Amino acid sequence: MNTTPNSLRNGPDDRGFFGIYGGRFVAETLMPLILELEQAYEDARNDPSFKAELANLSTHYAGRPSALYYAERLTEWCREKTGGKFGAEIWFKREELNHTGSHKINNCLGQILLARRMGKTRIIAETGAGQHGVASATVSARFGLPCMVYMGAVDVERQKPNVFRMKLLGAEVTPVTSGAGTLKDAMNEALRDWVTNVENTYYLIGTAAGPHPYPAMVRDFQSVIGTETKEQFFAAKGRLPDAIVACIGGGSNAIGLFHPFLDDPSVAICGVEAGGHGIDVENGHAASMTGGRPGVLHGNRTYLLQDGDGQILEGHSISAGLDYPGVGPEHSWLRDTGRVTYVPATDKEALDAFQICSRLEGIIPALEPSHALAQVLKMAPTMDKSKSIVMCLSGRGDKDVFSVAGHLGETM
């Protein structure tokens, strides 16, 4: 990596911190394993054979590189709103075209190779929308390892297609009823499993959060998104994009897109959090950076939705994948440094963007990137026609059609 002393891409430090964020806040039972994982990852990332195997799988199994696509009709739609005067070009990085239908496979392929290298014989994972659960079940099937997926009971109900996909892939899905039965509770339960089965089990965390080295490792595996985007956009336009946009739950697709651009000051970077019913509605959103405060949960210090006594709130989003009260620690640091701007998009804005994209581009996006699109549809009309925005279309919307139908008053 081309890191320089003044680079924003040097983090984390050797204790796993990005500024004050990150770290390793875990029970002693897990600590030796976390240190072993850090060493194993360090060895793997410097091993050409590991890189070669990952690259081979990325190409022939996941279908990389994913396309970079000019969304011409959405661009025109935004331009018409300004009477044709303004409107940046809108481009999609098509992560929804990957095998399993989202960016999650990038991380899962990297981590399953690491698990195998460490001699682990059992995979556990948490999932919200089910995209990471499906990706984990997929790579576990591919490598012949048993896989247990923890999923909040509420999410099991609202993401039925993905639950069945996981079962088809041979994974066991455990509905979690503790707490509010959503993603954070699934992560608690996965941590409880891990601490109990620490000898043989690999915890395949799906987002760029958790104890060090997970945030850095997941970022590295997802950075293929930004690296390809840079090359593809340069090939198309001979320059860098003017803005890049991605949705943020834990923030893995976003950090994957953003990281290769952090040292390019001409590129504006925007992360879009789940604004739910609105930032002013108490516990009615999942925008941890816009509406939360720093705290310590799930092994790292980061912005969290919490009450005045440090109890974690559940948060709310129409999207099960963004319904998490925390965010990856590198995002918290990028927020504080001002390099990345984080904004919320509401449930309704996301639902509108979901429909607009389906009708104008023939692409049904997942509800998660629909939040990013909602922000793009606000930004593009304010920018000159000569400018370009690249948005990470992190997943496809098949899994959401039932719940969207419900929101639109359709019965299926």
Add this chain to the structure above:
Amino acid sequence: MTETRISRRFAECAAAGRPALVTFVTAGDPDLETSFEILKALPKAGADVVELGMPFSDPMADGPAIQAAGQRALHGGQTLAKTLDMVRRFREIDAATPIVLMGYYNPIYVFGSERFVVAAKAAGVDGLIIVDLPPEADDELCLPALAAGLNFIRLATPTTDDARLPAVLANTSGFVYYVSITGITGSATPNATRVAEAVGRIKRHTALPVAVGFGVRDAATAAAIGRDADGVVVGSALVAAIAASLDADGRATAKTVPAVAALVGDLASGVRTARVGAR
């Protein structure tokens, strides 16, 4: 080593030829006043050291019993400030029983570490056990706590090998809490032989007392574990006794405090037989 309530109490138990009984309950479970009554009843029933849980919304190292206790306490409006106040009230009537607060870091971080250790010391707290603060994070709370005159009690586990033990023990004071199983609280019953080996291993590295917990639920297990350990910790079984005593709406009944006291009495008799005939 400075004498503290904790070191004094372990020394007294050692002199009596028995392990200390360390009892865990969650502050505010099932409500603040009942919880205070339970706290007062513990030493009378035979508890030597009290661990008072600070409830947290996301207790990642705890099993269902202690998760539920924390939920009951939070539902009843328990806060960190109320927990400290409970300790302050307890100190007005009991100057000798050590109190160790146990929980997770976030509520303390939000309260402010420096402010917390001063307030805890002033309230009469003797030590802290914070599950998600390994020695790598000592600057967060451990060092401020030691500076404020509190003991910082560390967990050692079956995964803590000889290479790592010195780092785990470096800033540990009061006692060492050996987690007898890899797992969450209240799960598998520990294997007494393996626990004895582990206690011996830890004792080669430290002169501190070693208390053993996770999975101890009755007098017989307490006696078996207490043969070799300096203390036996019981938590999930006590909060389960609280849960079993509640009415259909989850409120305390006349049975709640006596149920806990009876179980503690039973465990206290268990630790008193731990070394009878063993030497």
